[in-house]
Amino acid sequence: MVAAVAVLGLLSACTQQIAGVARTERPDVSxxxxxxxxxxxxxxxxxxxxxxxxxxxxxxxxxxxxxxxxxxxxxxxxxxxxxxxxxxxxxxxxxxxxxxxxxxxxxxxxxxxxxxxxxxxxxxxxxxxxxxxxxxxxxxxxxxxxxxxxxxxxxxxxxxxxxxxxxxxxxxxxxxxxxxxxxxxxxxxxxxxxxxxxxxxxxxxxxxxxxxxxxxxxxxxxxxxxxxxxxxxxxxxxxxxxxxxxxxxxxxxxxxxxxxxxxxxxITQEVFDPNERDLGFGKGNLPVNDRKSLDLLESSLRDAYKQSGATPPALKVGESSCPDAQPTSPASYCPATNEISVDMPELVKIGTPPKRGQKGGIGDFAAFAEIASRFALSIQKATGYALEGPAAGLRTACLTGAWAGTTTKEGVQLRLSSGDLDEAVAELLADKSLIAADVNGTVVPSGFARVEAFRDGFFEGSGLCTRKYSG
Structure with missing residues (x-):
C-alpha cells in the first residue's frame, strides 16, 4: 500500500481538484x-x-x-x-x-x-x-x-x-x-x-x-x-x-x-510527481511522528475549517484525561477541553506502510486522517452538532473527506498524492475505523456508508456534510 502526502520543499505530488455532482438528500443512517x-x-x-x-x-x-x-x-x-x-x-x-x-x-x-x-x-x-x-x-x-x-x-x-x-x-x-x-x-x-x-x-x-x-x-x-x-x-x-x-x-x-x-x-488516479522523493517510508510517505509533519497537518486542518469560525482544538502528544468522552486510538478528542491527544506509538503503527512480504500499517494519510477525524469533531461541537451516534460518525467521515479535498489545491503545504485516497479506503473499511467514528469511537457499522460519506465530503466540501448528515 504505497501512498503519499507531500510536504512543501520536500514533495510535490498532487491530484487535480475534481468536480462532483451535488447530492443533498438526507440518508437514513440505519x-x-x-x-x-x-x-x-x-x-x-x-x-x-x-x-x-x-x-x-x-x-x-x-x-x-x-x-x-x-x-x-x-x-x-x-x-x-x-x-x-x-x-x-x-x-x-x-x-x-x-x-x-x-x-x-x-x-x-x-x-x-x-x-x-x-x-x-x-x-x-x-x-x-x-x-x-x-x-x-x-x-x-x-x-x-x-x-x-x-x-x-x-x-x-x-x-x-x-x-x-x-x-x-x-x-x-x-x-x-x-x-x-x-x-x-x-x-x-x-x-x-x-x-x-x-x-x-x-x-x-x-x-x-x-x-x-x-x-x-x-x-x-x-x-x-x-x-x-x-x-x-x-x-x-x-x-x-x-x-x-x-x-x-x-x-x-x-x-x-x-x-x-x-x-x-x-477519477482520482494520478501518477507520482517526478520531483517527489522517497524519504525512506515508501514514495511520498512522511514520518508521522515528526513534529514538522504534525505541524503541517495542524495548519492544513485549521485552513480547511477556518470558515466555520470555530476555535481550533489543541493538538498534544500523550495521554490526557477527559470528563465527557471515552479515549480512542490513535487519537482522542475531548469536548470539555477542546483538545486532541495523540497516542504516538499507535499512530506510527498505522502510518508505517507495509513492506513486501511483511505486515505493517497503512500509510501516512491514513494516520493523518485519524487525527483529522477528531479535529472534525471539534468543528461539529463548535457549530452545535451532536458528537455521538451514527449520524455523527458519518458526518465526521464526510468532514474528513472535505479536509482531504482541500489538500488537492495548488499552493497548500500539505498535499494529496497518488495512493493517499486508497489509504483512506483501507482505513474506512477497518473494523475500528476512527475516520467514521463518533467521539467515543463507535463506528458506523456499514463500510459502504463510511466510504460514501468520505467521498461526499471530498467531492462536495463541508457544506454538504452538515446538510446531508445532520442527523
Whole structure:
C-alpha cells in the first residue's frame, strides 16, 4: 500500500481538484442505499444444488463449483435486466473455461494460461476464464467466497459491454479505464440483487458482507502511481469502490452512462510527481511522528475549517484525561477541553506502510486522517452538532473527506498524492475505523456508508456534510 502526502520543499505530488455532482438528500443512517444494514451470513446458501453449466477443463473442485454457481446467478440477473433496461435479450456467454495457472497451460483468447493468475473475459470467442489454482483460492482465503463472486461478476460486466455494443457506449476506442469502471458498476448492480435476496446460490449482508466486497475491490486496485490513461488501467481503490457503489445504488443504465467525460470529471488516479522523493517510508510517505509533519497537518486542518469560525482544538502528544468522552486510538478528542491527544506509538503503527512480504500499517494519510477525524469533531461541537451516534460518525467521515479535498489545491503545504485516497479506503473499511467514528469511537457499522460519506465530503466540501448528515 504505497501512498503519499507531500510536504512543501520536500514533495510535490498532487491530484487535480475534481468536480462532483451535488447530492443533498438526507440518508437514513440505519440503511445502505435504501436497504437495511444487516449482519447475517454472507456466502453460498446452504443446501442449494449446484448450477448445471458446461465448464471446459474444470476439475469439479470447490473453486469451479463456486465459479459456476456465481456465473449462473450473474447470467440470471442479466437475463432479467437486459429486456427491462435495454429492450434486448441477453445471450449467454458461449464458453466458460477453468484452468490452473500452476499446471499445464491452456490456449484461451490467443494466450497460454500457464503462470497467468487471473480471471478475464475474451470477446474474441465470448468466453470467461478463471484461474482455479492460485487466484481464486487466494481471494477466498483472504476475503471469503464472495470475493470470487465479485471478480466473476466484474468479468461478466465486460461481457455485458460486448453484448450491448453501442447501447452501452463502448467502442474499440473506448479507454480501458472507462470499460473497467463500467464493469465494476455492473458488478454493483448484481450485488444489489443478491442483497435483496434474489440470488439462487448466494446471500450477502449489507454490513460485514459488503465490507468484504469493498475490501476485494481495494485488493485488486491499480498500484499507486499508475496513470489512469494507461492501457489496461482498472482504477485506484477509491475509484473502483465508487463505481461499485454507483451500481449498487443505481440501475444498469447508470453504469452504461459512465463515459470518458465522467471519468475525466471524477477519477482520482494520478501518477507520482517526478520531483517527489522517497524519504525512506515508501514514495511520498512522511514520518508521522515528526513534529514538522504534525505541524503541517495542524495548519492544513485549521485552513480547511477556518470558515466555520470555530476555535481550533489543541493538538498534544500523550495521554490526557477527559470528563465527557471515552479515549480512542490513535487519537482522542475531548469536548470539555477542546483538545486532541495523540497516542504516538499507535499512530506510527498505522502510518508505517507495509513492506513486501511483511505486515505493517497503512500509510501516512491514513494516520493523518485519524487525527483529522477528531479535529472534525471539534468543528461539529463548535457549530452545535451532536458528537455521538451514527449520524455523527458519518458526518465526521464526510468532514474528513472535505479536509482531504482541500489538500488537492495548488499552493497548500500539505498535499494529496497518488495512493493517499486508497489509504483512506483501507482505513474506512477497518473494523475500528476512527475516520467514521463518533467521539467515543463507535463506528458506523456499514463500510459502504463510511466510504460514501468520505467521498461526499471530498467531492462536495463541508457544506454538504452538515446538510446531508445532520442527523
Amino acid at each position: 440503511k445502505v442505499a435504501g436497504l437495511d444494514i444487516t449482519t447475517g451470513e454472507s456466502g453460498p446458501k446452504p443446501g442449494v444444488p449446484d448450477a448445471d453449466l458446461r465448464v471446459e477443463n474444470g476439475d469439479g473442485g470447490e473453486m469451479d463449483r463456486l465459479s459456476t454457481n456465481a456465473l449462473a446467478d450473474v447470467e440470471e440477473y442479466w437475463s432479467e435486466q437486459f429486456p427491462k433496461q435495454f429492450g434486448t435479450r441477453f445471450e449467454s456467454v458461449k464458453r466458460l473455461v477453468s484452468y490452473d495457472s500452476n499446471g499445464a497451460g491452456v490456449e484461451i483468447c490467443r494466450t497460454n494460461t500457464k503462470g497467468v493468475a487471473n480471471a478475464f473475459y475474451c470477446s474474441l470467442d465470448d468466453s470467461i476464464a478463471w484461474d482455479r489454482g492460485e487466484l481464486l483460492p487466494m481471494l477466498d482465503d483472504m476475503f471469503g467466497p464472495m470475493s470470487v463472486v465479485t471478480v466473476l461478476a466484474h468479468e461478466m460486466g465486460h461481457a455485458v459491454q460486448y453484448k450491448l455494443g453501442d447501447k452501452g457506449g463502448i467502442t474499440q476506442a473506448t479507454p480501458s479505464i472507462v470499460k473497467e469502471q463500467q464493469a465494476d458498476c455492473y458488478a454493483g448492480n448484481f450485488f444489489r440483487w443478491v442483497a435483496e435476496g434474489k440470488s439462487a446460490h448466494f446471500r450477502i449482508s449489507t454490513g460485514p458482507g459488503l465490507n468484504q466486497i469493498l475490501s476485494t475491490m481495494f485488493f485488486i486496485r491499480d498500484a499507486a502511481g499508475t496513470s489512469a490513461e494507461k492501457q489496461g488501467a482498472h482504477g485506484s481503490a477509491f475509484d473502483r469502490v465508487a463505481a461499485f457503489q454507483f451500481g449498487f445504488a443505481g440501475d444498469p443504465k447508470r453504469c452504461a452512462q459512465i463515459d470518458p467525460d465522467e471519468i475525466r470529471s471524477r
